[in-house]
Amino acid sequence: MRWKRRNRWRLLIIWLLLVFVALLLFLRLSVAPVLRELAKARVANRASYIINESIEELLENGEIDYDRIIFLEKDINGAITALKTNIAEINRLKTQILSVVDTMLLDLDVNEVGLPLGSLILPELFSGSGPKLPVKVMSISASDAAFRNVFSEAGINQTSHQIMMDVCITMTILTPAGTESVEVTSAVVVAETVIVGNVPQSYVNVE
Numbered sequence: 001m002r003w004k005r006r007n008r009w010r011l012l013i014i015w016l017l018l019v020f021v022a023l024l025l026f027l028r029l030s031v032a033p034v035l036r037e038l039a040k041a042r043v044a045n046r047a048s049y050i051i052n053e054s055i056e057e058l059l060e061n062g063e064i065d066y067d068r069i070i071f072l073e074k075d076i077n078g079a080i081t082a083l084k085t086n087i088a089e090i091n092r093l094k095t096q097i098l099s100v101v102d103t104m105l106l107d108l109d110v111n112e113v114g115l116p117l118g119s120l121i122l123p124e125l126f127s128g129s130g131p132k133l134p135v136k137v138m139s140i141s142a143s144d145a146a147f148r149n150v151f152s153e154a155g156i157n158q159t160s161h162q163i164m165m166d167v168c169i170t171m172t173i174l175t176p177a178g179t180e181s182v183e184v185t186s187a188v189v190v191a192e193t194v195i196v197g198n199v200p201q202s203y204v205n206v207e
Contacts, residue, residue, distance in 0.1 A: 032177035039135045039175040040182045042113050047105055047184040051167050054100045055188050064093060066191040069163060080195055083161070085147075093190070094145045097165070102140045105171060113137075133176050141181070142170040147190075154194050162192040 058064050068089050073082040114132030145167045154160035170183045 035133070035175060035177045036180050039113070039173060039177075040180055043108075043135065043137065043171070043173050043182050044184045046108060046113050047101075047169060047171075047182075048186045050104045051097075051101055051169075051184075051186045052188055054097055054104065055165070055190055058093075058097065059190070063096070064190050066163070066193050069093075069191055070161075070193075072195075083149075090147055093165075094147075097167070098143050098145055101167070101169065102143055105137050105140060105169070108137050134174075136174045138172045138174050138179065140169060140171050142168075144168050157196065159195045160192065161195055162189050164188070165190045 055064070069086055071084040071086060072080050073084065075081050113135045145165055148164050148166065150162040150164055152160045152162075164187055166185065166187050168183070168185045170181065173180050173182055
């Protein structure tokens with residue numbers, strides 16, 4: 001009699017384990033793709049925010065200055081004849097900004113990029129609720145930044161000059177579904193000014 005009861009308990013435990021394993025496989029196959037995409041999107045959004053936040057902080061501290069990046073050449077009448085880029089200052093800013101961004105990304109914790117379980121299971125009802133599944137930035141495989149000039153009309157004989165910084169970061173993140181590669185690109189205005197020339201006798205706006 002006892003032997004039969006023991007066998008029943010063993011069979012029950014085996015069935016429960018099989019159901020548990022089947023449930024895990026089902027969740028991994030059905031939820032894993034959604035989990036990966038949500039994790040990549042969440043990390044990408046956070047990375048873009050960090051890039052903008054880092055540059056804004058440098059701007060507030062006065063570490064980014066248009067006059068240190070661009071030299072204006074003028075003729076004897078004071079009219080601007082050329083704009084020259086200070087390559088040394090560009091390289092300094094590039095190194096400083098990427099160093100800050102990389103450090104902040106590697107310091108991200110689950111509270112910042114973790115995925116609420118409710119967002120994966122019945123998101124219509126439980127989105128943003130429940131315990132957070134861990135998402136961690138493991139490494140920065142590549143980070144680079146390029147500066148470019150953007151000129152646009154700002155009024156009669158006035159030109160708006162913006163210096164844009166295009167940041168591209170590739171990182172590896174760890175999620176419950178495995179490791180994923182995330183590439184983030186962001187364009188940020190680091191400096192701008194309005195160049196004013198001599199007002200012409202007539203002005204025609206030609207598209």
